Amino acid sequence: MAGVAFSLRLLANQRNIFGTFAAVGVSTLLSSGAWIFTILMVFALTLLAQAFLDFQASTVFSAIVSYNFGFTLVLTGPLAALLTRYLSNKIYENDTSSCLSILVLSIAVFFVLTVLPITYFYGFFLELNPLQRYFAFSTFYLVAAIWICNVFVSALKNYIAVVFSFCFGSLIAILISFLLTPILRSNAIYLGIVLGLSTVLIGLLSAIFEEYSSQWLKPKIQTNNLIKYWPLLVTGFFYNAGLWVDKWVLWLMDPNSTWVAGGIVVLVPYDMSMFLAHLSIIPFVAYFFLHIEPKFFVATKSFYDSMRFKSVLDDIDKRHLSLLVVVRRSLRELVFIGFILMLIFQFLMPKMLILLGDRYELLAITRVALLGSYFHALAFFVMTFLNYFDLKKHVAMLSILFFSMNAIMTAVTGYLGYSWYGYGYFFSTLFVFLISLVILIREVNWLKYSCLIGNNIESLEVKNK
Amino acid sequence: MSDSEIADVCFVLEGTYPYVKGGVSTWTHRLIVSSPDLTFSLLCLLPSRKVWKPVYELPSNIIAVKIVYLDEIALGITSGLRNTKLDRQMNQDIPNIIFNGDIQALRRHIKTIHQYKLGARYLINSKFAWTLVEKIYNELAEGTDFTSFLWNWRSILTNFYAILTVKVPRAKCYHSASTGYAGLMAANAHIQTNRPAMVTEHGIYTNERRIEIFTAEWLYDPLAADRRYRKKDIDLRDIWLATFKGYSKLCYAACEDIITLYDKNQIMQRRDGAMRHKSYVVPNGIDFEKFSSIKRVKQARPTIALIGRVVPIKDIKNYLRAVDHIRCRIPNIKAYVLGPRDEEPEYDAECLELVKKLKLDKYITFTGTVDIVDYLGEIDINILTSVSEAQPLTVLEAGAAGVPSVCTDVGCCRDLVYGRSDEVPALGAGGAVVEGGNAIKIAEAVIDLLESPEKLKRANKVMRLRVEKYYNLRDVMDIYQRLYKARGQSLVEKRRL
Numbered sequence: 001m002a003g004v005a006f007s008l009r010l011l012a013n014q015r016n017i018f019g020t021f022a023a024v025g026v027s028t029l030l031s032s033g034a035w036i037f038t039i040l041m042v043f044a045l046t047l048l049a050q051a052f053l054d055f056q057a058s059t060v061f062s063a064i065v066s067y068n069f070g071f072t073l074v075l076t077g078p079l080a081a082l083l084t085r086y087l088s089n090k091i092y093e094n095d096t097s098s099c100l101s102i103l104v105l106s107i108a109v110f111f112v113l114t115v116l117p118i119t120y121f122y123g124f125f126l127e128l129n130p131l132q133r134y135f136a137f138s139t140f141y142l143v144a145a146i147w148i149c150n151v152f153v154s155a156l157k158n159y160i161a162v163v164f165s166f167c168f169g170s171l172i173a174i175l176i177s178f179l180l181t182p183i184l185r186s187n188a189i190y191l192g193i194v195l196g197l198s199t200v201l202i203g204l205l206s207a208i209f210e211e212y213s214s215q216w217l218k219p220k221i222q223t224n225n226l227i228k229y230w231p232l233l234v235t236g237f238f239y240n241a242g243l244w245v246d247k248w249v250l251w252l253m254d255p256n257s258t259w260v261a262g263g264i265v266v267l268v269p270y271d272m273s274m275f276l277a278h279l280s281i282i283p284f285v286a287y288f289f290l291h292i293e294p295k296f297f298v299a300t301k302s303f304y305d306s307m308r309f310k311s312v313l314d315d316i317d318k319r320h321l322s323l324l325v326v327v328r329r330s331l332r333e334l335v336f337i338g339f340i341l342m343l344i345f346q347f348l349m350p351k352m353l354i355l356l357g358d359r360y361e362l363l364a365i366t367r368v369a370l371l372g373s374y375f376h377a378l379a380f381f382v383m384t385f386l387n388y389f390d391l392k393k394h395v396a397m398l399s400i401l402f403f404s405m406n407a408i409m410t411a412v413t414g415y416l417g418y419s420w421y422g423y424g425y426f427f428s429t430l431f432v433f434l435i436s437l438v439i440l441i442r443e444v445n446w447l448k449y450s451c452l453i454g455n456n457i458e459s460l461e462v463k464n465k
Numbered sequence: 466m467s468d469s470e471i472a473d474v475c476f477v478l479e480g481t482y483p484y485v486k487g488g489v490s491t492w493t494h495r496l497i498v499s500s501p502d503l504t505f506s507l508l509c510l511l512p513s514r515k516v517w518k519p520v521y522e523l524p525s526n527i528i529a530v531k532i533v534y535l536d537e538i539a540l541g542i543t544s545g546l547r548n549t550k551l552d553r554q555m556n557q558d559i560p561n562i563i564f565n566g567d568i569q570a571l572r573r574h575i576k577t578i579h580q581y582k583l584g585a586r587y588l589i590n591s592k593f594a595w596t597l598v599e600k601i602y603n604e605l606a607e608g609t610d611f612t613s614f615l616w617n618w619r620s621i622l623t624n625f626y627a628i629l630t631v632k633v634p635r636a637k638c639y640h641s642a643s644t645g646y647a648g649l650m651a652a653n654a655h656i657q658t659n660r661p662a663m664v665t666e667h668g669i670y671t672n673e674r675r676i677e678i679f680t681a682e683w684l685y686d687p688l689a690a691d692r693r694y695r696k697k698d699i700d701l702r703d704i705w706l707a708t709f710k711g712y713s714k715l716c717y718a719a720c721e722d723i724i725t726l727y728d729k730n731q732i733m734q735r736r737d738g739a740m741r742h743k744s745y746v747v748p749n750g751i752d753f754e755k756f757s758s759i760k761r762v763k764q765a766r767p768t769i770a771l772i773g774r775v776v777p778i779k780d781i782k783n784y785l786r787a788v789d790h791i792r793c794r795i796p797n798i799k800a801y802v803l804g805p806r807d808e809e810p811e812y813d814a815e816c817l818e819l820v821k822k823l824k825l826d827k828y829i830t831f832t833g834t835v836d837i838v839d840y841l842g843e844i845d846i847n848i849l850t851s852v853s854e855a856q857p858l859t860v861l862e863a864g865a866a867g868v869p870s871v872c873t874d875v876g877c878c879r880d881l882v883y884g885r886s887d888e889v890p891a892l893g894a895g896g897a898v899v900e901g902g903n904a905i906k907i908a909e910a911v912i913d914l915l916e917s918p919e920k921l922k923r924a925n926k927v928m929r930l931r932v933e934k935y936y937n938l939r940d941v942m943d944i945y946q947r948l949y950k951a952r953g954q955s956l957v958e959k960r961r962l
Contacts, residue, residue: 310610449595457590
């Protein structure tokens with residue numbers, strides 16, 4: 001990612017508003033695309049649905065969109081984590097000949113594993129009309145395929161093509177929805193969204209196919225690698241599940257949850273508040289990937305190069321110290337910048353709620369959720385640092401902690417009542433951030449050990465009895 | 466064979482009997498075979514796990530064989546002791562054991578290892594082990610490539626703990642055939658069981674390792690060449706050598722008897738820390754009756770032979786170059802290489818290529834493993850071109866069969882060929898000793914003998930007499946058997962560990 005960030009910095013340094021916004025947009029999409037894209041799309045589509053559908057239909061629509069974006073993110077999470085490692089290994093080996101095959105295989109495997117339950121759920125279990133069933137089924141797999149393609153997207157040099165795909169796809173969704181309204185009436189939005197997402201997917205696939213070798217080689221999948229990379233599977237699942245678990249808990253606990261289509265439940269005020277709060281993360285994440293990560297990448301690379309190439313311990317220690325300084329300064333900067341951004345959003349939030357149709361009742365939850373998002377982003381950045389240091393077991397543990405804490409604390413607040421909603425998310429993200437910070441501070445001092453021994457213990461121990 | 470029986474003697478062997486043919490293996494086998502009223506167990510140290518087939522038929526008085534692979538160590542239970550005092554003690558003890566041969570530190574360490582069931586997790590892969598790496602690097606190897614040092618240090622520790630974590634088989638006494646890893650194991654056995662240990666050094670281990678270490682390309686450290694970085698004049702090779710010296714010192718400290726084959730070796734042993742009061746000489750012996758009864762058969766062509774494994778230390782290539790010179794003066798010369806060829810296939814291939822290059826196909830025959838009894842009767846001169854030897858059995862066996870030897874000046878070849886300084890009466894020359902690595906000198910000595918039948922006949926007689934008087938297996942075996950019985954019965958005062 002840092003490689004693209006260096007290019008984006010040039011874009012941002014163009015000293016015009018286009019360059020700045022383009023850099024912010026691209027870096028956000030490429031770096032944390034799945035999460036932010038989920039927030040943006042769910043939010044945008046919910047607003048769009050309200051323009052085209054009656055209250056009942058728009059609630060069903062929003063629920064299906066939330067479910068599809070949320071559950072595909074969670075279910076593709078482990079696969080995406082493994083694919084990310086596979087791709088980075090192949091790029092390092094300078095041999096991406098099997099990457100297209102693995103992409104297609106991954107999408108196929110996901111389809112095969114989920115087609116029966118999804119067909120039953122949307123096809124038979126829920127009370128939906130045929131168009132809604134088609135919409136639900138299609139968007140589930142389109143979004144899942146987009147998440148899988150997102151892994152390859154971050155390594156693409158032609159990031160402009162990626163941005164174009166998302167923008168053009170969104171435009172298609174809106175245009176088709178409006179153009180087909182006279183013919184299909186309120187159902188035009190379903191087709192519009194499907195076509196829009198299809199456009200995004202085709203755009204991404206074209207960019208990927210253009211970038212990678214056109215060879216179709218059977219990818220070598222070693223099952224012992226799957227076992228070796230189990231922390232990635234755990235992280236992929238639990239981190240993404242942790243993003244949604246607070247909503248799932250309250251959907252089930254709150255007496256005012258809305259049950260639609262005979263089987264799915266949503267809690268619109270809470271969901272809306274959380275999505276709004278998560279929007280505040282966008283500029284924060286963009287700042288991290290544009291300004292912090294490149295410096296961090298350079299310092300980390302310098303340190304690891306000293307271990308790879310012949311160096312005396314003195315030199316390794318100097319680079320280690322430089323890296324510690326960069327980590328310390330980065331954390332200080334992020335805490336400060338994030339706090340300022342969070343305050344700005346706290347100030348702007350009442351006005352945003354008025355613009356959304358006088359949704360002032362969401363303010364209480366949103367204010368707390370903004371605090372939670374601040375610490376959530378900080379925890380995410382710390383976990384990114386830990387990933388750089390290949391401390392995958394620690395990241396896996398933090399993901400499980402995030403999921404568990406968010407679930408438990410939200411359940412407690414669910415029991416305490418509406419006025420406590422949002423605090424579960426806030427306390428869990430605060431706790432996870434503090435724990436991740438302690439781990440980072442402890443482990444960063446043992447980096448030489450982790451790099452050469454600690455992270456390779458399984459393979460070293462295989463040689464022992 | 467039963468592991469629960471206590472053997473009279475446990476032989477500690479490194480890369481030798483019963484899996485590799487050679488002088489030490491043959492000596493060990495003869496010792497065991499000639500002591501049928503004693504029971505033996507073998508504690509064999511091998512480099513790595515693969516299919517190792519014994520190349521000797523094991524006598525029935527070997528009651529147990531235990532193999533220890535030097536690249537394998539149990540994982541152990543814990544990755545951290547949470548005992549800062551113990552960590553600090555071990556931090557001091559480990560380098561003292563390895564580099565200074567501190568036997569008291571070794572006692573403490575073995576006790577700790579077995580008490581806490583420590584293994585690779587703690588001793589090699591833990592953060593404690595890491596702090597030790599940095600400490601030793603800063604003390605000994607500062608200025609050298611750190612990652613190379615790390616992996617070498619881990620190799621040293623793996624071998625070290627592969628030995629120390631072993632629960633040794635019980636025996637009345639332990640006899641190591643070398644210092645080095647076997648010597649460390651003997652020290653370990655003595656500490657664990659409180660039974661006596663002894664060592665018989667054929668070649669001096671540290672000398673032999675020095676040659677290997679200084680020719681090992683993988684130990685070359687390019688940073689060492691840049692003296693701006695090096696604050697100490699030390700590199701990885703010195704670290705390995707210091708390790709082996711440390712093991713020798715531990716072995717000498719633990720053993721009650723420090724035996725070698727000839728007195729010149731004792732000088733080197735004392736240099737490496739052997740105590741004078743424990744040291745003595747027991748030479749090699751051979752079955753004189755067997756070899757002296759070999760009938761000499763006059764051959765149509767003058768015949769020479771090198772009896773030994775086709776390995777670099779035997780310097781077969783120099784022998785081939787010597788044959789090349791000899792054939793210019795003696796065109797009908799016949800030359801043998803009598804010995805196994807499978808130990809170093811690459812070197813064997815290089816020798817065959819040299820034969821082709823020098824066009825020696827009609828002169829040289831590589832026989833592979835043979836019974837030299839079948840060949841000694843037709844050989845006129847035994848050639849030894851080794852880079853390093855102790856007391857080569859081949860010279861003694863050939864001598865007993867009435868075959869003089871032309872040797873490089875290694876080990877005690879001078880004593881064997883010309884007689885010891887205390888030989889009374891002085892018997893004279895049983896061949897010739899020349900400087901090592903000089904094919905022309907070897908060739909000249911051989912030609913000199915072959916062209917002087919009287920000289921050759923006198924050398925035959927001298928060698929036969931010398932071997933009978935000083936190197937008879939019967940006498941040598943008697944010494945060891947008395948030693949085993951005495952040590953086996955001795956009570957070693959229990960030391961508090």
